[in-house]
Every structure is written in C-alpha cells, then in structure tokens.
C-alpha cells in the first residue's frame with residue numbers, strides 16, 4: 001500500500017486541535033483533558049484512513065506512479081535548477097479522490113477528458129483507467145520538468161497511452177483545443193487556484209464542455225480558506241473563494257461541493273439534472 005500522506009493538514013479543525021494540544025501542554029492542563037484532545041485528533045485520522053481502507057485500492061500502475069511521486073528527489077531537482085520551486089506531494093490527489101473521479105467518469109460514460117493541472121499524472125491515469133480504449137485524457141501542464149516526469153511515469157503504465165500532455169499555460173491549451181472544435185465529457189480543474197474563475201468562464205465561452213458533460217473541480221475547500229476566511233493560503237485561497245462564489249451564483253448549473261479530501265465540486269448543466277421538467 002502506498003505510504004499515506006498527511007492530508008489532515010488540509011483540515012483547519014485538525015490544525016486548531018494541534019494548536020489546542022500545544023496550549024494544553026504549555027498551560028499544564030489535566031492529563032485527562034490532554035488525552036481527550038489526542039483521542040479526537042486520532043479519531044479524525046482514523047476516519048480518513050477508514051474511508052481509504054474501505055475504498056477500491058489503486059491499480060498496480062497507479063500505486064507505482066504514486067510511490068514514484070512520493071519518493072521523487074524534488075529538492076535535488078530544485079537545487080539543480082530544473083524546478084523553480086519544490087513541489088509538495090500534497091499536490092497529488094491520492095487514491096481516495098482518484099477512485100472517486102474514476103467512479104464519476106464512468107457514471108458519466110466519459111470518453112474525452114480534459115484535465116487542467118497534470119502534476120505527475122495520478123488523476124490523469126485514474127481517469128484514463130475509467131475510459132474506453134479509444135478514449136482520451138488531454139492533460140495541461142505548465143512546467144516542462146513536471147510534464148517530462150509525468151510522461152515517463154505514464155509510459156510505464158498500461159493506460160498511460162490514453163493520456164496526451166499539452167505543455168504550456170492551460171489557457172493557451174484550452175484556446176487551441178477550442179480552435180480544433182474539441183469538446184470533453186469531463187473537465188477536471190486542478191491547476192493554479194488563482195485562475196479557477198478564468199478557467200470556468202473559458203470552458204463556457206469556448207464551448208469545451210460536451211452535451212451532458214460534467215466539470216469537476218479540486219480543492220473547493222482549499223485548506224478551509226473559503227469558510228474560515230483565515231487567509232491561510234493567501235491569494236490562492238482567495239481565488240478558490242471567489243470561484244466558489246461565481247459557481248454558487250450561476251443559475252445555469254447544478255453544483256455540489258463534496259467534502260472529500262480538500263473538497264471536490266461537481267458541476268453539471270441544470271437541465272441535465274432537472275430531467276423531470
């Protein structure tokens with residue numbers, strides 16, 4: 001099983017519980033109360049692990065790709081000037097979300113998938129595993145080092161051949177795809193958070209979403225910023241908050257914010273959901 005990442009850091013209540021634990025130690029509160037705080041922290045982790053354990057395990061290919069991502073020498077690549085920053089492996093969605101995406105993709109009979117934000121290919125591969133042999137996942141990635149790494153990891157997998165990588169700014173790639181009149185059954189937004197609102201607008205303006213298609217949006221709860229207003233993630237948190245507001249005000253779509261991992265928004269045209277009308 002892949003080493004588990006500490007996703008709990010995404011959860012503001014968990015972060016505050018840790019702060020409370022430190023305060024309780026500093027202020028020498030009773031051992032009984034400190035033990036109760038530890039028990040609550042454990043419970044949150046146990047719940048997350050339980051969801052993971054009860055869900056379908058990754059394919060061997062996906063497992064290997066995730067392990068390679070976790071063990072990649074990111075800091076060395078940065079020190080050698082191949083990357084402009086040291087990426088956190090928290091950028092990779094992980095198995096629970098990957099399986100959720102697979103399930104939604106197959107429920108929607110997706111064949112053509114567009115991903116904005118590839119990273120090492122975890123969700124691109126999971127989505128590729130959910131579509132038919134003649135299906136395609138087009139994934140946009142800005143960083144050449146990351147795109148090359150993802151290509152090499154995907155090439156070691158069975159379904160990786162279904163993933164086409166478009167190197168460059170996702171906005172440019174979206175325009176190029178629209179110029180070719182391409183449409184997608186599923187569009188997964190997972191690139192730079194400040195631009196989520198722009199991507200959403202472009203999807204509609206460029207007509208990139210196929211009839212009956214769905215938009216899935218990662219990080220809709222981004223570290224809790226949209227509801228805590230703590231500003232923990234700065235401009236990126238603000239980007240997600242304003243994106244969420246745009247979607248909430250959009251009467252043309254049905255949307256549901258699912259509190260899985262860092263929050264996943266499912267967006268569909270309203271007429272595809274109001275089938276009784």
Ligand SMILES: C[S@@+](CC[C@H](N)C(=O)[O-])C[C@H]1O[C@@H](n2cnc3c(N)ncnc32)[C@H](O)[C@@H]1O
Nearest residue numbers: 091092093117119122123141142169170191192
């Ligand atoms: C959160 S990661 C994607 C994670 C991936 N979907 C997964 O779950 O494994 C975001 C990725 O988007 C890329 N990115 C950031 N800004 C971008 C842009 N303007 N256009 C295309 N990709 C971008 C980053 O380099 C990074 O690899």
